[in-house]
Amino acid sequence: MTITASLKKKLKYFDLDISFSCATESMMVMIGPSGGGKTTIIRMLAGLTMPDEGRVIFGDEVWYDSARRINVPPQKRRLGYVFQDYTLFPHLNLYDNAAFAAVDKKEVSELFDLFDISHLRKRKPHHVSGGERQRCAICQALARHPRLLLLDEPFSALDVITRRGLREELKSLKGRLSCPVIYVTHDINEALFLADEILPVAEGKNDDGWMQRTITRVPSVGGSSRAAREPRLALAY
């Protein structure tokens, strides 16, 4: 299954206008500065935010088409979505969270073993660490057998060591997934480490030069004073 989208939406500071597609078993990393419209794009794929116009097509299903007035609600898109934080239900323990929408409850235990959180199954989300919460959130998303996996800066609230570990776990998991994965980040290291394809997004548009400019810090108009204050991004970490 391939997801193809072309989306337009007027936002407060710029107009979002972007087209892309992502094939099965491929991980596309959407990268760009904060506030550049990445989360809005993901939310439009999930059906949580309505584009002004455009199309979202998944395989042979039309999820959204402004011309034909089609808009499939998020409930029917059957996708997995891991947010940066706060997605687990605070009133349920980790196991019940992951089993919340599981296709087969037996798989939850296997996923917990895989992500090494089986010993925490009875704990509530606020009694485990941020990394453990995100592991559980990924289990929750995978247990639903998603047809498309959306990961919106899933590790950016975590400390560097935990983030690196989870990044590696995700990369090794990638081969076992049979759905397209779209991963959002503003971290170039993460993008280069995980991506099959990279989609740079700045101010709501596909901006292929963004990575180059960010790494080499070519002074842009009005940006030179800002560049002087910020340290260069280290590529090797």
Add this chain to the structure above:
Amino acid sequence: MDYLALYVTLKLALVTTIFLMLIAAPIAYLLAYTSFPGKSLLEALIYLPMALPPTAIGFYLLVVMGPKGFVGQAWETITGGSLLFTFLGITIASILYSIPFAVQPMKAAFQKIDQRLLDAAYILGLSKRTAFFRVIIPNSVSGIAAAAVLVFLHSIGAFGVLLMVGGSIPGETKVASIAIYEAVETMNYSAAGMIALSFIPISYAFLLLISKLNEDSRP
């Protein structure tokens, strides 16, 4: 001591609380999560009983529920009896009188829920209705309980509304606050004092419960 009046008071408060929780939950949901034309007008109307003198509310209810009012007439054609001076009559009055105290804290509790939790629930396939029962209600338990305690206490204290609609029929509509008033009127201060005193531990215990609930709701 007038145990019968105390019994009627507690029964009325309990029945009011149970029914009002069921009525207020959908109203609070609409106010917290939807927008429609005239919403602020509706919201102000729901809170109106809080701002009106209880005897004024009682007066309108007396007119509407009386033999010439449309509710009273409809009730009479269905059951053959009167709504005024019955326990059912004062229950309806008590529910209308306490509606703001149920809707407001419940709405606040619903609004406190992180929108991302609901987004997550929808993505996991829950309809809005299922999300209400599986996500919103369990995560606003302390707010709902606080609303219930407030309504219970407020119903215990009702006086003017009930007197207008129910009068003072022992075992049916004579609640403790009316019993205190009547005891004082007949210069029976010791009887009034006994009933008044019995309110203190009840109300104090419930207020302690509210502050406990408020503590629990803090993350």
